[in-house]
Amino acid sequence: MISIVRTYLTRLLPQLIALATIVAAVSIVFPGFLNLEIQNGRLYGSLIDILNRGAPVVLLAIGMTVVIATKGIDLSVGAVMAICGAVAASLITSGHSLGVTLLATLAVGVLCGVWNGILVAVLDIQPIIATLVLMVAGRGIAQLITEGAILTFNDAGLIFIGSGSFAGLPMPVVIWLLFGVLVALVVRRSALGMLIEAVGVNREASSLSGVLTPVLLIAAYVLSGLCAAIAGIIAAADIKGADANNAGLWLELDAILAVVVGGTSLLGGRFSIAASVLGAIIIQAINTGILLSGFPPEFNLIIKAAIIVFILVLQSPRFRTAFTFLSIPRAAGKPTEREAK
Amino acid sequence: MQTSDNILSASRIEKGFPGTRALDKVDFHLRRGEVHALLGENGAGKSTLIKCLTGAYRRDGGSILLDGAEVDPRDTFDAQRLGIGTVYQEVNLLPNLTVAENLFLGRQPRRFGMIDTKAMNRRARELLAEYELELDVTRDLASYSVAIQQVVAIARAVDLSGKVLILDEPTASLDAHEVAMLFRIVRRLKARGLGIVFITHFLEQVYEIADRITVLRNGQVVGTRDTAELTRRDLIAMMIGRELAAEIQSARPDAVEGEPRYSFRNYGRRGHVAPFDLDVRAGEVVGMAGLLGSGRTETAEILFGAHRADSGTAEIDGRPVNLSSPRAAIRRKFGFCPEDRKTAGIVGDLSVRENIVLALQARRGWTRPISRAEQNRLADHYIRALDIRTADREKPIKLLSGGNQQKAILARWLATEPELLILDEPTRGIDVGAHAEIVRLIETLREKGMSLIVISSELEELVAYSTRIVVLRDRAHVAELSGDRITAHQIVEAIAAANERGAS
Numbered sequence: 001m002i003s004i005v006r007t008y009l010t011r012l013l014p015q016l017i018a019l020a021t022i023v024a025a026v027s028i029v030f031p032g033f034l035n036l037e038i039q040n041g042r043l044y045g046s047l048i049d050i051l052n053r054g055a056p057v058v059l060l061a062i063g064m065t066v067v068i069a070t071k072g073i074d075l076s077v078g079a080v081m082a083i084c085g086a087v088a089a090s091l092i093t094s095g096h097s098l099g100v101t102l103l104a105t106l107a108v109g110v111l112c113g114v115w116n117g118i119l120v121a122v123l124d125i126q127p128i129i130a131t132l133v134l135m136v137a138g139r140g141i142a143q144l145i146t147e148g149a150i151l152t153f154n155d156a157g158l159i160f161i162g163s164g165s166f167a168g169l170p171m172p173v174v175i176w177l178l179f180g181v182l183v184a185l186v187v188r189r190s191a192l193g194m195l196i197e198a199v200g201v202n203r204e205a206s207s208l209s210g211v212l213t214p215v216l217l218i219a220a221y222v223l224s225g226l227c228a229a230i231a232g233i234i235a236a237a238d239i240k241g242a243d244a245n246n247a248g249l250w251l252e253l254d255a256i257l258a259v260v261v262g263g264t265s266l267l268g269g270r271f272s273i274a275a276s277v278l279g280a281i282i283i284q285a286i287n288t289g290i291l292l293s294g295f296p297p298e299f300n301l302i303i304k305a306a307i308i309v310f311i312l313v314l315q316s317p318r319f320r321t322a323f324t325f326l327s328i329p330r331a332a333g334k335p336t337e338r339e340a341k
Numbered sequence: 342m343q344t345s346d347n348i349l350s351a352s353r354i355e356k357g358f359p360g361t362r363a364l365d366k367v368d369f370h371l372r373r374g375e376v377h378a379l380l381g382e383n384g385a386g387k388s389t390l391i392k393c394l395t396g397a398y399r400r401d402g403g404s405i406l407l408d409g410a411e412v413d414p415r416d417t418f419d420a421q422r423l424g425i426g427t428v429y430q431e432v433n434l435l436p437n438l439t440v441a442e443n444l445f446l447g448r449q450p451r452r453f454g455m456i457d458t459k460a461m462n463r464r465a466r467e468l469l470a471e472y473e474l475e476l477d478v479t480r481d482l483a484s485y486s487v488a489i490q491q492v493v494a495i496a497r498a499v500d501l502s503g504k505v506l507i508l509d510e511p512t513a514s515l516d517a518h519e520v521a522m523l524f525r526i527v528r529r530l531k532a533r534g535l536g537i538v539f540i541t542h543f544l545e546q547v548y549e550i551a552d553r554i555t556v557l558r559n560g561q562v563v564g565t566r567d568t569a570e571l572t573r574r575d576l577i578a579m580m581i582g583r584e585l586a587a588e589i590q591s592a593r594p595d596a597v598e599g600e601p602r603y604s605f606r607n608y609g610r611r612g613h614v615a616p617f618d619l620d621v622r623a624g625e626v627v628g629m630a631g632l633l634g635s636g637r638t639e640t641a642e643i644l645f646g647a648h649r650a651d652s653g654t655a656e657i658d659g660r661p662v663n664l665s666s667p668r669a670a671i672r673r674k675f676g677f678c679p680e681d682r683k684t685a686g687i688v689g690d691l692s693v694r695e696n697i698v699l700a701l702q703a704r705r706g707w708t709r710p711i712s713r714a715e716q717n718r719l720a721d722h723y724i725r726a727l728d729i730r731t732a733d734r735e736k737p738i739k740l741l742s743g744g745n746q747q748k749a750i751l752a753r754w755l756a757t758e759p760e761l762l763i764l765d766e767p768t769r770g771i772d773v774g775a776h777a778e779i780v781r782l783i784e785t786l787r788e789k790g791m792s793l794i795v796i797s798s799e800l801e802e803l804v805a806y807s808t809r810i811v812v813l814r815d816r817a818h819v820a821e822l823s824g825d826r827i828t829a830h831q832i833v834e835a836i837a838a839a840n841e842r843g844a845s
Contacts, residue, residue, distance in 0.1 A: 190710050191710040192707045198688045202687070205684070208667050208677060209753065
């Protein structure tokens with residue numbers, strides 16, 4: 001058990017170091033950064049704000065991690081967010097119940113995932129091209145649904161998802177925490193995780209070993225679509241309206257970045273959902289931190305880029321070898337007798 | 342020997358890779374004005390030798406004399422400059438540039454520092470005229486056929502180098518007419534005094550164009566002969582069997598009696614392998630022999646459902662079965678170790694443990710995971726049973742040597758407790774120790790009553806463990822040997838007989 005915890009910590013160490021460094025740096029520049037207070041049974045403070053603001057990217061990163069593990073990529077998630085936000089807004093304004101609205105919206109996300117999955121797994125189109133189709137078309141579809149306007153709504157239930165709170169935490173945080181734990185459990189407690197990694201590393205060898213590769217690939221894109229649907233609902237509920245032009249705009253790039261910062265290789269294979277979630281939080285911490293530190297906004301993107309380069313260096317194989325070499329010399333691996341002969 | 346006649350003389354070339362000895366003191370002498378065929382099965386060392394000659398690899402030992410002077414090409418550019426040009430099967434030119442640009446890339450005629458397109462096109466036309474080729478040199482290379490692209494590549498290589506021309510499988514994707522055109526050009530270059538090395542798998546073409554033949558096997562030269570004095574039969578024996586005199590007769594398993602468990606009738610797939618009949622009994626090893634490209638791998642892939650059969654029926658114990666996918670075959674307790682271990686066998690980044698449990702897990706489905714304890718038990722069991730040399734079961738499989746990777750793939754299938762195991766070249770590219778262990782394993786599995794189909798280019802090996810041998814040629818099953826007829830000699834006879842029939 002302890003060894004499992006240690007493996008996890010070693011895997012997440014670069015991300016944890018990066019996050020701690022950023023939080024420490026911001027709290028020096030902006031002393032109120034670490035303050036937390038409870039008002040009306042709900043936690044407030046910059047840290048909670050980061051978790052809350054980061055919700056859409058965290059959710060997208062969960063799905064993106066699994067897709068990237070299969071050696072794919074899903075560029076359409078931002079557009080799917082816009083579609084799902086529009087669907088939710090139009091259903092709720094046309095008088096459907098909250099339950100029907102949510103179920104239908106999630107179903108639309110799943111459908112988008114099935115579409116991407118079929119293009120990739122059955123028609124064998126390169127994932128970057130296959131999902132580019134929906135990335136471009138998706139915003140058009142969302143605009144058709146909202147008829148070009150920002151579709152606002154007043155349904156208290158739907159708004160609660162964006163700005164309500166549960167057990168002291170904002171609803172978006174509760175949702176991504178629960179969903180993230182659920183996905184991680186399903187993937188790791190079943191054999192899905194290993195099969196996904198096998199397909200990502202070597203699709204042909206996996207097929208020849210009897211792995212149902214097309215179904216797994218489609219499932220990965222479906223999960224990504226589902227994540228985008230939840231993110232889309234949260235984003236729409238947050239602003240009490242569906243903005244087809246701006247909802248989820250460029251978030252696919254943040255999600256990919258979160259996965260990369262989380263240390264999952266774009267070449268597929270080994271993945272960690274926890275690390276990607278941390279990656280998304282790191283990105284949001286940088287965003288919020290730069291704003292709070294009072295730097296001129298022009299510097300934001302450049303500072304963000306510099307910090308990300310630093311994190312990527314931290315987890316590069318070369319740096320890691322040097323690092324393990326310094327700290328635990330025997331981890332370099334003593335050849336066993338069998339190997340030595 | 343008239344060494345003065347040799348334009349290229351490579352002596353005692355050595356090259357090793359981790360775990361294998363790719364070239365072992367190879368001598369290769371190329372005369373001025375000759376076409377010299379370099380033959381051998383996959384992995385024999387042909388391409389390694391070529392890469393050492395052209396500087397793509399640095400040799401570990403030996404010397405290369407070009408025109409009597411010792412040379413040591415550092416890279417392919419260096420070799421080109423010295424006079425050794427190479428044309429590969431897949432043309433390595435730039436399809437999106439014009440014919441003229443391809444011919445003069447990197448050495449375009451200049452005027453006032455600018456590329457003189459007019460002069461370049463004129464010189465390109467002159468150059469191609471020597472090959473009786475009239476092309477619009479301003480058109481993109483991609484607009485011409487592969488054969489024309491080959492000729493352009495040859496023209497560039499000869500113009501650049503001009504002493505030695507190496508043709509690496511130039512005819513693989515050409516039709517008969519195009520081959521004839523290419524050979525006309527090769528003869529012309531030969532008359533100009535170039536030394537030409539010709540690598541191919543087509544024996545007919547060797548007899549048509551080559552003056553001499555050098556055969557490599559397992560990184561060593563088997564011999565160099567004049568084409569006119571070498572029969573096809575002897576050539577095939579040189580390529581795949583050890584010398585016929587050294588034929589071994591070990592305790593071969595007795596023929597198995599009884600009803601076949603697996604029976605395939607008129608089974609085949611267009612463009613892959615012609616319809617064949619095949620029976621396999623329990624406790625039987627059916628060997629598949631034939632030259633490269635004879636349809637052995639295609640047969641295995643169809644049997645396993647990796648490619649769907651488009652004719653015929655398959656029966657297990659008399660009941661018809663559908664083997665339309667690897668999953669369907671695995672459900673019938675089939676297992677398949679593919680020929681290309683790296684691209685179709687191992688899942689490189691995953692651990693030895695995960696690679697071993699993969700097929701079993703895939704068969705159980707994702708909802709019924711094999712517990713970690715059970716995975717560890719399975720992995721440890723097979724690591725011990727097959728003597729897989731690895732630091733521990735969590736090591737990524739790509740870090741293991743070829744032989745140990747092969748054993749891990751075998752373990753993956755053994756873990757599914759298969760009843761029919763199809764092995765495609767299970768001993769290729771692995772060291773001698775692992776080789777012997779895998780051969781022993783095949784014998785043990787047969788004794789336990791498993792049915793096996795084994796493809797191998799090592800005739801002695803096939804002879805040692807097969808109860809029957811199917812001989813393939815030109816994507817068809819042409820002969821079946823059993824009982825006393827299972828000898829390396831008979832296999833070579835069967836391949837050659839078919840070969841001569843086909844050639845006449």
